[in-house]
Amino acid sequence: MKSIQEFLSYLNELDVRLWSDDGRLRCNAPQDALTPTLRAELAERKAEILDFLKQANLATSSTHQPIRPVPRNGNLPLSFSQQGLWFIDQLEIESTAYNQLFAVHLCGSLKVAVLEQALTEIVRRHEVLRTTFQSVDGQPVQVIAPNPDLSLSVVDLSDLAEAKQSAEIQQLAISELDRPFNLEQLPLLRVTLLQLKAAEYVLLLAIHHIVADGWSGGIIIRELGALYEVFSRGKPSSLPELPIQYADFAHWQQQRxxxxxxxxxxxxxxxxxxxxxxxxxxxxxxxxxxxxxxxxxxxxxxxxxxxxxxxxxxxxxxxxxxxxxxxxxxxxxxxxxxxxxxxxxxxxxxxxxxxxxxxxxxxxxxxxxxxxxxxxxxxxxxxxxxxxxxxxxxxxxxxxxxxxxxxxxxxxxxxxxxxxxxxxxxxxxxxxDTLELPGLTLSRFxxxxxxxxxxxxxxxxxxxxxxxxxxxxxxxxx
CATH class of the missing domain: 3.30.559.30 (Nonribosomal peptide synthetase, condensation domain)
Incomplete structure (x- = not known):
């Protein structure tokens, strides 16, 4: 049998989250992750797991402080990973090596204005998407713009034959990847909507790696689906406000x-x-x-x-x-x-x-x-x-x-x-993942x-x- 540390590390690799809630063991896991064998072992080792979590919480209370919001009235440091990309950017002017592109296939009746409203709300929710990077006394700091400023470019390809459409999509995607970002200026997220037919589109999101990773792409798409659905019905955002922002993580990481x-x-x-x-x-x-x-x-x-x-x-x-x-x-x-x-x-x-x-x-x-x-x-x-x-x-x-x-x-x-x-x-x-909304489907392109x-x-x-x-x-x- 694995040690308790090995068992919990294994569960973490499976994206199974365990925590203690007033002495009760709580669990959150992806679909099909908890096999009958794993469920049986969790039940058998419940007391051992709760004891380990209790001891871990005691041990980390002084050395592993939770991430808390920090004041925004001083210089905000970069995370270590951001520092690495910032220094590379200083050495390689107008480099496009860390440009990323996410592409989403939209099929159905699309309300372009509502799509832009949802994207703007995502930029408002996530400070890092309206953050630039300035040098103060030779050291980089994060500067967060108070208001979201997103512009959705729309390109109509519906008059092109299907083969030419495919070639044009590829060329536009390559052009977006080859356009450098200026880390001192917004935007560090560029969004382009390509219309292929009356009810078919491709959404291109070009973003610099210093503000997002691959996991972030999934977050953006899922929030886009949720916000589009409620905004298209004239309702306010249903997403809860975020308790912390990336700048809070960067400060915590530098301290820890x-x-x-x-x-x-x-x-x-x-x-x-x-x-x-x-x-x-x-x-x-x-x-x-x-x-x-x-x-x-x-x-x-x-x-x-x-x-x-x-x-x-x-x-x-x-x-x-x-x-x-x-x-x-x-x-x-x-x-x-x-x-x-x-x-x-x-x-x-x-x-x-x-x-x-x-x-x-x-x-x-x-x-x-x-x-x-x-x-x-x-x-x-x-x-x-x-x-x-x-x-x-x-x-x-x-x-x-x-x-x-x-x-x-x-x-x-x-x-x-x-x-x-x-x-x-x-x-x-x-x-x-593929998101099925009323009248609209979002999927990977x-x-x-x-x-x-x-x-x-x-x-x-x-x-x-x-x-x-x-x-x-x-x-x-x-």
């Missing part, structure tokens, strides 16, 4: 991540990545350029419902998450092509430890390096156990910003590749756009038709 807390995380990662191989030697078709390029292409694979269910069952049998199982399989694939048994793969961690952060737009996601030992010809189950252990350790120490880790380790800089890892693996944990940040990236997400795997690769290497 120092001293012993910072030193413990730095010590772990320094030891974990000591003497790691600097480059994963994938067999390339072309010589590696002296300076890394970002020209990319993608290949998409679908695993199907049966394979997906089999992977989930294996994960449950081994006390692992689907993420861990998929990562183990991916690392075996990398071993096959590199013949290296010491493999470092980058991944992203949501880093939203508080329930208040789960519904907040902002740049929370953190990058972690999962280093796995594949030596000794392990069975898949044995390797999965190794991946599980390292992944849980990484999750428990996910606060340390990646830029601080690189600064601490000081790997030999080489402009031809990224430091510490060159291959990324991501399992989307907050995919954009796929764009065939690739910008290779790494040599190779594998991004996976689960759909009703099974897992989808998207391989993105650098075409100057492969």
């Amino acid at each position: 991540l120092r001293g012993a807390v910072l030193e413990e995380q730095l010590t772990y990662w320094t030891q974990q990545l000591a003497d790691a191989p600097p480059v994963l030697q994938l067999p390339c078709d072309r010589p590696r350029p002296a300076v890394q390029t970002h020209r990319g292409a993608t290949i998409t694979l679908r695993l199907g419902v049966e394979v997906t269910q089999g992977l989930k069952q294996l994960s449950q049998q081994e006390g692992a998450t689907l993420f861990m199982t998929l990562l183990a399989a991916f690392q075996i694939l990398l071993y096959r092509y590199t013949n290296q048994d010491d493999i470092c793969v980058g991944t992203t961690l949501a880093n939203r430890h508080s329930r208040d952060l789960e519904s907040l737009v902002g740049f929370f996601v953190n990058t972690a390096v999962i280093r796995t030992d594949l030596s000794g010809n392990p069975s898949f189950r044995e390797l999965l156990g190794r991946v599980r252990r390292v992944a849980l350790e990484a999750q428990e120490r996910s606060d340390l910003p990646f830029n601080l880790l690189v600064e601490k380790l000081q790997p030999e800089r080489n402009l031809s590749h990224t430091p510490l890892f060159q291959v990324m693996f991501v399992l989307e944990n907050a995919p954009i 796929e764009l065939a756009i690739a910008a290779a940040t790494f040599d190779l990236s594998l991004s996976m997400r689960e759909t009703q038709q099974g897992l989808i795997a998207n391989f993105e690769y650098n075409i100057d290497l492969f």
Whole structure:
């Protein structure tokens, strides 16, 4: 049986939230996450879990203060991750490397004015979407505009043939990604509505990574659906006011991540990545350029419902998450092509430890390096156990910003590749779902756009038709 810490870490990976409410154990979990086996173990270990939560609350009361609103009349610091992007922006003027694009397919009778009203309300709700970044005495600070100022651009493509429409959508999307943002000026969110037919549209949301991450995209789309529905009926917003904002998190993080807390995380990662191989030697078709390029292409694979269910069952049998199982399989694939048994793969961690952060737009996601030992010809189950252990350790120490880790380790800089890892693996944990509204459907719109940040990236997400795997690769290497 797992230790209580391992069991709770495993539940956290499954996005199962536990808390104590007046001595009663409360639980919030995604659909199908709590299998009969897990439910039985929760019931069996209820007293143990409540005792652990009580002790944890006592231990953290003095060292892990809750996030509280801070005054807005002084200089507001950036989070550590924001600082990293701000410094990059200072060095690479008009860089578009950290532009993101979310695309939403809208089908039905759309009220454009109501859509713009809903988007404006989202910008009002989330301060970070009306935040700019100024330099005060050489240090960056957040400056929050008091009122939302959003402009919805509308482009009519309805006169074009379907093939030309598709090409124009791609071109407009690429143009949005290639337009730089000025971090000192609003907006850092640009919204364009493309009309394809009388009752079909595509909504493009271009946003700088310094104010939002991938999880934030899901929040924006879900709130857009909820607000559009009530505004179209002439009703006020039904969404509760947010108890904290991103600036409050940034201040809390700057206060918390120092001293012993910072030193413990730095010590772990320094030891974990000591003497790691600097480059994963994938067999390339072309010589590696002296300076890394970002020209990319993608290949998409679908695993199907049966394979997906089999992977989930294996994960449950081994006390692992689907993420861990998929990562183990991916690392075996990398071993096959590199013949290296010491493999470092980058991944992203949501880093939203508080329930208040789960519904907040902002740049929370953190990058972690999962280093796995594949030596000794392990069975898949044995390797999965190794991946599980390292992944849980990484999750428990996910606060340390990646830029601080690189600064601490000081790997030999080489402009031809990224430091510490060159291959990324991501399992989307907050995919954009289809939203059915009265008279209107919102769903994810796929764009065939690739910008290779790494040599190779594998991004996976689960759909009703099974897992989808998207391989993105650098075409100057492969």
